[in-house]
Amino acid sequence: MACILSQTTYSSLLDSLYKLPFRNRVQTLRKLFPQISVDTLKCIVAQECQRRMRGSHGKLTTSETIEAMYNKFANSILMSEEPGILLRLSDEVGLTPALLARSIIERHYQKDDKSKPTKLLVSTLMKNTALIDDRDLAFETYLCLLEDDEYGPIAEATKQSIGYEYEIRLRMELEKCKVSFLHEEHLRMKGYDKTPDVKLEIPVAIDGQVINWIESKALFGDEEAHRGYLKDQLYSYWNRFGPGLVIYWFGYVEDLEKIHQNRIILVRDALPTNMILMEQIL
Structure with a gap:
């Protein structure tokens, strides 16, 4: 299912999201936006939750x-x-x-002089709630981790697993298309510091544009996320390797490519099937 959303639809989705409590929001949004896949909704909810927490965490703690x-x-x-x-x-x-x-655990292990426990201790207790010395707090924390899709060790492990899954998917699809490439590990062995997920050994043409590298993002691409990746990653790939492609596997807001018209970085929600190998042209 294509997950390219208009800015109007995306803004409407966010307006609905902000009015809902933290839990069980995806189920409600599915009824309001049946045309959007569940995986895309989950991704958007998670990203917005993280942004909201970054902005309000200090005030709430x-x-x-x-x-x-x-x-x-x-x-x-x-x-x-x-x-x-x-x-x-x-x-x-x-x-x-x-x-x-996490905040309750920090308070529970607070010392008499009001000093907080070490971050290592708190992280260890969050990863293994059986180590918490209070039975009720241990069980309550365990329930919180099960219910939280955005934060905590379970959510983080899931996120990393999905990211790796889609990197492997990209490699398998390129191999199936007989496209020769070097992946991130290969490039780092060659001494590169900032590397895309895939560097094509022989460029391909997509919709008339030559592509030299591909970056895999197992998330939804909106303007804020895309601008962040442009600054932190994508522009450095463009400077080093030339034009490239970023895949937002869970969809994106249309017209992201207009943000960087002078630097060719294509945006798609899947590996295009109309790739043309440059060696075929030559």
Whole structure:
């Protein structure tokens, strides 16, 4: 299913997204936007959640706020409330479940002098909740990690796995098309620092444009994400190797290519089937 969205549709989707609580948003959005695939919706929700948290995390995790949340959690335990206390608190304060659980763990392990526990300790406890010395907090944290698709070790491992899966998919499709290429590991062995996922040994032509490299992105490409990748990665590939292609496997907002008209970087949501090998032209 093609996932190239107009700016109008994308803006409408974001407006609907911002009105929903953190959990179970994809199910609601599926009903509102049935033409958009579930995978694309999940990707958009995750990206927007991360942006929202970057902007509001500091305000939601002041020492006073965390103290109030910790006391509320402790009181709920004393009142023998049913499991899911931190999940309900997450919906109430507007912090994702994993980030909330992390804040509560930091407060729980806070020393008498108010100093915070080390980041290594907190990360270790988040990765293995069985190590948390409080049974109720351990179980509540475990529930938060299961429910959070955007943050936490489970979400991060899933994200990395999907990214690698699509890199392998790109390589397999190029091999099937008999396109010769070097992948990222090959390029680093040759001494390159910033490298695309694939450098074509023999360029290909796509829609009349010569392409020398391909970058795989297992996410949705909107203007903010694309501008970030242009600055941090894509322009350096263009400077070194010339024109290239970035694939946003979960779709993108149309007209992204207009952002960089003077530097040819094609944008697609799949590997094009109309590639022409330059050796065939010669």
